[in-house]
Amino acid sequence: xxxxxxxxxxxxxxxxxxxxxxxxxxxxxxxxxxxxxxxxxxxxxxxxxxxxxxxxxxxxxxxxxxxxxxxxxxxxxxxxxxxxxxxxxxxxxxxxxxxxxxxxxxxxxxxxxxxxxxxxxxxxxxxxxxxxxxxxxxxxxxxxxxxxxxxxxxxxxxxxxxxxxxxxxxxxxxxxxxxxxxxxxxxxxxxxxxxxxxxxxxxxxxxxxxxxxxxxxx
Amino acid sequence: xxxxxxxxxxxxxxxxxxxxxxxxxxxxxxxxxxxxxxxxxxxxxxxxxxxxxxxxxxxxxxxxxxxxxxxxxxxxxxxxxxxxxxxxxxxxxxxxxxxxxxxxxxxxxxxxxxxxxxxxxxxxxxxxxxxxxxxxxxxxxxxxxxxxxxxxxxxxxxxxxxxxxxxxxxxxxxxxxxxxxxxxxxxxxxxxxxxxxxxxxxxxxxxxxxxxxxxxxxxxxxxxxxxxxxxx
Numbered sequence: 001x002x003x004x005x006x007x008x009x010x011x012x013x014x015x016x017x018x019x020x021x022x023x024x025x026x027x028x029x030x031x032x033x034x035x036x037x038x039x040x041x042x043x044x045x046x047x048x049x050x051x052x053x054x055x056x057x058x059x060x061x062x063x064x065x066x067x068x069x070x071x072x073x074x075x076x077x078x079x080x081x082x083x084x085x086x087x088x089x090x091x092x093x094x095x096x097x098x099x100x101x102x103x104x105x106x107x108x109x110x111x112x113x114x115x116x117x118x119x120x121x122x123x124x125x126x127x128x129x130x131x132x133x134x135x136x137x138x139x140x141x142x143x144x145x146x147x148x149x150x151x152x153x154x155x156x157x158x159x160x161x162x163x164x165x166x167x168x169x170x171x172x173x174x175x176x177x178x179x180x181x182x183x184x185x186x187x188x189x190x191x192x193x194x195x196x197x198x199x200x201x202x203x204x205x206x207x208x209x210x211x212x213x214x215x216x217x218x
Numbered sequence: 219x220x221x222x223x224x225x226x227x228x229x230x231x232x233x234x235x236x237x238x239x240x241x242x243x244x245x246x247x248x249x250x251x252x253x254x255x256x257x258x259x260x261x262x263x264x265x266x267x268x269x270x271x272x273x274x275x276x277x278x279x280x281x282x283x284x285x286x287x288x289x290x291x292x293x294x295x296x297x298x299x300x301x302x303x304x305x306x307x308x309x310x311x312x313x314x315x316x317x318x319x320x321x322x323x324x325x326x327x328x329x330x331x332x333x334x335x336x337x338x339x340x341x342x343x344x345x346x347x348x349x350x351x352x353x354x355x356x357x358x359x360x361x362x363x364x365x366x367x368x369x370x371x372x373x374x375x376x377x378x379x380x381x382x383x384x385x386x387x388x389x390x391x392x393x394x395x396x397x398x399x400x401x402x403x404x405x406x407x408x409x410x411x412x413x414x415x416x417x418x419x420x421x422x423x424x425x426x427x428x429x430x431x432x433x434x435x436x437x438x439x440x441x442x443x444x445x446x447x448x449x450x
Binding site: 046047048049050055056057058059060061062063064065066067068069070071072073074076082083084085086088089090092093112122123124125126127128129130131134135161162163164165 | 244245246247248270293294295296297298303306307315316317318319320321322323325326337338339340341342343344345375385386387388389390391392393394395422439440441442443444445446447448449
């Protein structure tokens with residue numbers, strides 16, 4: 001069984017460490033916040049100018065001056081701090097953010113990522129994605145392994161315009177957990193009931209399989 | 219020194235057709251909604267707008283797009299606006315998309331008197347086309363140029379009559395950076411207080427950067443994505 005979006009987020013949450021400052025992108029990455037282990041202190045950075053993002057507000061307590069980078073109403077946690085957009089990207093550029101989780105349309109076997117533009121379709125812009133991928137120390141991509149047509153999104157090289165080059169470190173897809181290494185995608189774990197053969201068939205880029213591949217424990 | 223003007227109409231009255239404007243805000247959060255309404259009323263046209271986003275169809279910069287007042291948008295993300303999309307696809311509107319951190323820092327550089335800076339954002343992508351690349355400590359960086367804007371229009375929470383400004387929560391975003399960057403900076407505030415009432419330690423934008431200030435007559439503060447959770 002392929003992982004659900006919630007399960008992808010749950011698996012990524014296991015990469016968190018106490019004391020991490022983390023930037024979560026829009027979509028599946030946002031769900032990671034729901035699975036931060038109890039007792040672990042992880043500070044969420046929202047690039048519109050907040051460290052210490054809390055959960056959505058209770059109904060009736062929404063504050064129009066308090067939103068996240070997805071423009072959703074949010075709350076703060078004790079110890080939170082606001083700053084301007086230049087400082088926000090300053091801390092990103094300076095490598096102060098420990099982990100960045102974002103979505104992707106395509107990832108290549110050397111860690112290039114494309115997630116902002118499909119030529120010929122309406123272009124909405126890169127937002128903060130190019131700044132994040134150019135500077136983040138550790139980037140995990142949350143994505144579906146294939147597109148709706150069943151074509152692999154893990155490629156020898158990206159066909160779409162790039163967001164950044166040689167930057168993705170790890171991928172958690174609905175089918176597998178993979179590291180991006182100098183030799184290609186290294187298969188670490190597979191979704192429960194999904195065979196190595198299926199992952200091979202759905203990975204167009206170079207896939208490294210060494211020894212037994214355990215199932216993802218959810 | 220008299221920076222206080224009576225209204226948004228007064229504050230923007232000399233903005234000519236063809237001006238380059240910076241407009242603060244992230245999405246609809248912290249946007250100068252009174253000045254935008256006055257710009258629509260004044261029917262200024264052919265504007266270049268530097269703003270992280272382009273509003274929605276019926277609010278924010280979307281109101282100016284609807285009246286075809288904008289010639290060019292310089293933004294990082296513009297995805298919430300059908301009229302914007304129509305004008306872009308028909309060729310009526312020029313759009314320059316740039317990384318959000320680069321946008322913020324190009325404002326900051328102008329306010330700090332620095333003509334340019336290096337950033338890694340966009341290296342190896344189409345954003346790098348035509349730009350100087352320099353390697354520092356083994357990593358490539360792009361040369362990016364400070365913005366040059368005629369007017370910066372920002373929204374703050376509180377301001378005093380000398381133009382010192384304080385922002386609220388994430389409504390700060392691009393506002394203090396743009397406030398520093400305009401040849402003429404116009405600030406609209408929710409509360410206008412006498413000089414001396416703001417704590418000098420808590421001021422975000424020193425009044426030296428601000429030329430005109432007024433209390434906005436009405437703030438809708440529309441929420442773009444209302445997201446809530448259930449009690450218990």
